[in-house]
Amino acid sequence: MKAPAFEYVRPRTLDEALSRLAEDDGAMPVSGGQSLLVLMGLRFAMAGTLVDISRLPELNRVSETQERVFLGAATTHARIEDGKVPDPSLGLMPRVANKIAYRAVRNLGTIGGSMALADSAADWPACLIALDADLVIAGPSGERREKAETFVRGPYETGLAPGELIVGIDIPRRKAARWGTYKVNRKSGAFADSMAVVVDSSSDGPARIALTGTSSHARLLRHASAWAEQNRAPDPAALRDAVIADLEEADPSADAYRIRCHIATVTRALAEARA
Amino acid sequence: MTTISFRLNGREMTRTVDPRQSLADLLRETLNLTGTHLGCEHGACGACTVEVDGMPVRSCIVLSAMCDGRSVETIEGTRADETMNIIRRHFREKHALQCGFCTPGMLMMARDIIRRHTRPDESVIRAELSGQICRCTGYMGIVAAIQAAALEINA
Secondary structure, eight states, X not given: OOOOOOEEEOOSSHHHHHHHHHHOTTEEEESSOTTHHHHHHTTSSOOSEEXXXXXXXXXXXXXXXXXXXXXXXXXXXXXXXTTOSOOTTTTHHHHHHHTSSOHHXXXXXXXXXXXXXXXXXXXXXXXXXXXXXXXXXXXTTEEEEEEHHHHEEETTEESOOTTOEEEEEEEEOOSSOOEEEEEEOSSTTSOOSEEEEEEOOBTTBSOEEEEESSSSOOEEOHHHHHHHHHOOSOOHHHHHHHHHHHHHHXXXXXXXXXXXXXXXXXXXXXXXXXX | OEEEEEEETTEEEEEEEOTTOBHHHIIXXXXXXXXXXXXXXXXXXXTTEEEETTEEEEGGGXXXXXXXXXXXXXXXXXXXXXXXXXXXXXXXXXXXXXXXXXXXXXXXXXXXXXXXXXXXXXXXXXXXXXXXXXXXXXHHHHHHHHHHHHHHHTO
16 A cells, blocks of 8 residues: 655645645645545545645634634544534534544544545534534635535535635534434444434524435435424434435435434434433 | 654654655664554554554554654554553453554554543443454453553552
8 A cells, every 4th residue: 555656745834835736736735644645545546746734833723702613624633532622512523523533543634634535424524514614715816714514515525626725614602502413333433324413403593414424425404404493302203204305315325224324323313412 | 755853762863755655664664663563554454553742643644754843652662661561561461462463553552542541441442442453353352451451550
């Protein structure tokens, strides 16, 4: 598992990194490299130059207000797991972080990298969609924001244009919402066969249920979210119907096993939120 | 080629490396530190676990170039570590290795688990070890050794 030859640069500033990415089509950003270096070793991914963005101050910035928390894109899963950065989610994000891969991977892998890769079974896209987070993106023409919900578009497909970088994630702070999450995988640390994240209806806002582990990308489940918004009493059959309606869009090629997984993860995540 | 300066097992050094070279290959091929084992070479088996800046990482999916300015500790660097010697003794007493291929990675991870969880129970140890693969499947002994070592270290 050796990647083909490439160049490696580590710019000191965000501007330098952006111009490097803009002027070189073969340049790719890398932070923890915990997915990218594997994909390059397997020769699924190629880069002429790796631009190491892991130490850029802008991507390591963390800030918080009463209403929101900003986590720089280079924030590692382990720092979120350990509560080393502010948590806007009343414990949801540390719990999700704890279930990503293995500790040695979480020590280097980053939240920005997970979003930029947009693996169809990745944890952060579903979590950040459920939390209604924004991505802060820098590019040659300045800074812009995009909702997590529209940012992930397909397997390994995102709203990032060539030359753009995720600077960080801006997450609204939850003050009242209860949450639940459930993941089905073959062994702890493996990618999910299905994973649901529920941020329940509260004074913070309406219920949001997101699903990952589909054949495409993480999605907000509109029918299931609307059902949870309107119904407090448990009704497994009605919730099941709502999830199946969502899967027509979210995972149309799901086989019987996968459909059962999705129904189970949404049902259990919602039950946890309401326990 | 790119030049890096880093601390390896307490010693400062400077090396010129190929950007695509992994930390594992730098350790094994260039520096002859073959205690770090390479199993899968794609981040799945945990055999190559070393510490960078005091955190376990998989050296097969870390570039040497990324270690510029960092501090790296391999299994060879733990010979005088009192904690690791206690863990090693329990690995021996609990028969926590058969062929020994996974053992350097297991030891590096075991020390981190005990550091973070103080006195972990069996389920915590099993969850934390799920990224370290032992193909002799001697997990019973490994889990028992870590549990016993934690109790002695954090008595």
